[in-house]
Structure formats: structure tokens, C-alpha cells
Amino acid sequence: MTYKNLLSYLTLLFILPSCTSRSPNIVAVCEEDKVGNNIIKWETPSRIKGKVKVYASTSPDRIPPRNPIAIADISDHRLTVVTNDPVQRYYYLMVFDNRYRVKIAGRKIDILGVQNLYDIGGYKLNGGRNVKWGKLYRAGEIGNLNHYALNKLKNTGIRTIVNLDNTFSEQKDIFFKKKIGIQCYFCSFIYCWKPDIQRLAAKGDY
Incomplete structure (x- = not known):
């Protein structure tokens, strides 16, 4: 083979089941900067307004949507998550307009x-x-x-x-x-x- x-x-x-077919096309990426912080960027359809909330966990299978570590306007298209422990790997759940969920992590x-x-x-x-x-x-x-x-x-x-x-x-x-x-x-x-x-x-x- x-x-x-x-x-x-x-x-x-x-593999995981994705969102339903009604979910809009949301693209999000996470990049680590030189000091270990995570820069999160996203693109959404223009009809999605309001806030995006970001939740973090060290487990990709369990990211409770409680106590967001960051909140930004969806129109900002980016935010920076400052990490106190750059050795630890974090996974993020993004919730757009309290409706649409996207899970991401640093790829590289x-x-x-x-x-x-x-x-x-x-x-x-x-x-x-x-x-x-x-x-x-x-x-x-x-x-x-x-x-x-x-x-x-x-x-x-x-x-x-x-x-x-x-x-x-x-x-x-x-x-x-x-x-x-x-x-x-x-x-x-x-x-x-x-x-x-x-x-x-x-x-x-x-």
C-alpha cells in the first residue's frame, strides 16, 4: 500500500459530520506567530452580523461553549489569542452570531x-x-x-x-x-x- x-x-x-446544509460557508484559519500567540482570521457571508465568540480547550473533542476567551465583531475578520503557555496546543470553537459553529486549530x-x-x-x-x-x-x-x-x-x-x-x-x-x-x-x-x-x-x- x-x-x-x-x-x-x-x-x-x-471524520466528523459537518453542519447542516443550511449552514453558511464560513472559512476560518488559525496561525501561530513567532511568540506562540494564535492569530485567527475568518471570512463569512455579508448577511452574518453581530459578534463572534471564541472558546478554547486543550482537547479537540470537548470545547465547552462557556466563558469565551475572546469576543470580536464579525466584521473585524481577525483577532489575536494571547497564550501564556506556548508549549500547550489549543483548539478553538468559534460561534458566529450565537448560531453558527466552526472548530479550528493551528494547522502548522x-x-x-x-x-x-x-x-x-x-x-x-x-x-x-x-x-x-x-x-x-x-x-x-x-x-x-x-x-x-x-x-x-x-x-x-x-x-x-x-x-x-x-x-x-x-x-x-x-x-x-x-x-x-x-x-x-x-x-x-x-x-x-x-x-x-x-x-x-x-x-x-x-
């Missing part, structure tokens, strides 16, 4: 020693569903990580790394499992759907 097929299969495991995650780490959540799929946030990531080479980087990687919630290019040594595998509880698996491009990975995906034990 190729990398593309593996990614497609995993994506199907982590900057961790020293990890190349091009991206959360694949939020992408729309056929059938009106979205990929869940905080469940499926892609990255390039993972090098040596210091204590700060290890904590930031741990806070993504990643529990399994599927290595497609055999760059992980046995020592690094043991190190990741011992330090931050991440299990590593090697999969070649020719055959990368081994029974142990099938079991993880089927049970959701990723």
Missing part, C-alpha cells in the same frame, strides 16, 4: 527538530464531513528533540508515529516511547499496512 493510500484510509477513520505546528508538522484536521470531504482536528498529522524528518520540543510534541496528543522511510533507529523508538509515550512503527512504501497498524486504526487506539 502506498503512502497516499495509507493517508486516505486513515483520513476516513477520523512549529517544533524545533520536526520538519513540516501539520495537523490534517478541518479539511472537507465528500459527503459533507470534515476530518477531525488533533487526530491525524503529517511531517517530514524527525531529528533530535530537546525538552521543550518533546513537551510540545507530546501536547499534540500524538500516540503513534508511522515511519515510511526507515529513518527511525531502534534507540530513537525506545526513546520516544519512554519519554513521551509515543509508539513508532516502520512501514515501507511497498507494504505499509501491517496487522499491528490495522489493529490500531480499527480500534481508534492511535
Whole structure:
């Protein structure tokens, strides 16, 4: 199984029902600045007026709509969330005009020693569903990580790394499992759907 097929299969495991067909097309993005704050931007149809409220949580599955961390006019199209702990990863629920909800998070995650780490959540799929946030990531080479980087990687919630290019040594595998509880698996491009990975995906034990 190729990398593309593996990614497609995993994506199907982590999907959420979207809003109803009556929901307007709201586009929102979250970007991390150089000091770790999150800049949230959005575009909405002109008919949507009023306020947008933003709620935060460290869990992508549970963001209670209580005590908003930020409120802005929808017409502002952006706001900045100042974070006191840049190591911690946050997920945001945006409520527009007390009616329309959009869940977002920072897509690109900057961790020293990890190349091009991206959360694949939020992408729309056929059938009106979205990929869940905080469940499926892609990255390039993972090098040596210091204590700060290890904590930031741990806070993504990643529990399994599927290595497609055999760059992980046995020592690094043991190190990741011992330090931050991440299990590593090697999969070649020719055959990368081994029974142990099938079991993880089927049970959701990723």
C-alpha cells in the first residue's frame, strides 16, 4: 500500500459530520506567530452580523461553549489569542452570531527538530464531513528533540508515529516511547499496512 493510500484510509477513520446544509460557508484559519500567540482570521457571508465568540480547550473533542476567551465583531475578520503557555496546543470553537459553529486549530505546528508538522484536521470531504482536528498529522524528518520540543510534541496528543522511510533507529523508538509515550512503527512504501497498524486504526487506539 502506498503512502497516499495509507493517508486516505486513515483520513476516513477520523471524520466528523459537518453542519447542516443550511449552514453558511464560513472559512476560518488559525496561525501561530513567532511568540506562540494564535492569530485567527475568518471570512463569512455579508448577511452574518453581530459578534463572534471564541472558546478554547486543550482537547479537540470537548470545547465547552462557556466563558469565551475572546469576543470580536464579525466584521473585524481577525483577532489575536494571547497564550501564556506556548508549549500547550489549543483548539478553538468559534460561534458566529450565537448560531453558527466552526472548530479550528493551528494547522502548522512549529517544533524545533520536526520538519513540516501539520495537523490534517478541518479539511472537507465528500459527503459533507470534515476530518477531525488533533487526530491525524503529517511531517517530514524527525531529528533530535530537546525538552521543550518533546513537551510540545507530546501536547499534540500524538500516540503513534508511522515511519515510511526507515529513518527511525531502534534507540530513537525506545526513546520516544519512554519519554513521551509515543509508539513508532516502520512501514515501507511497498507494504505499509501491517496487522499491528490495522489493529490500531480499527480500534481508534492511535
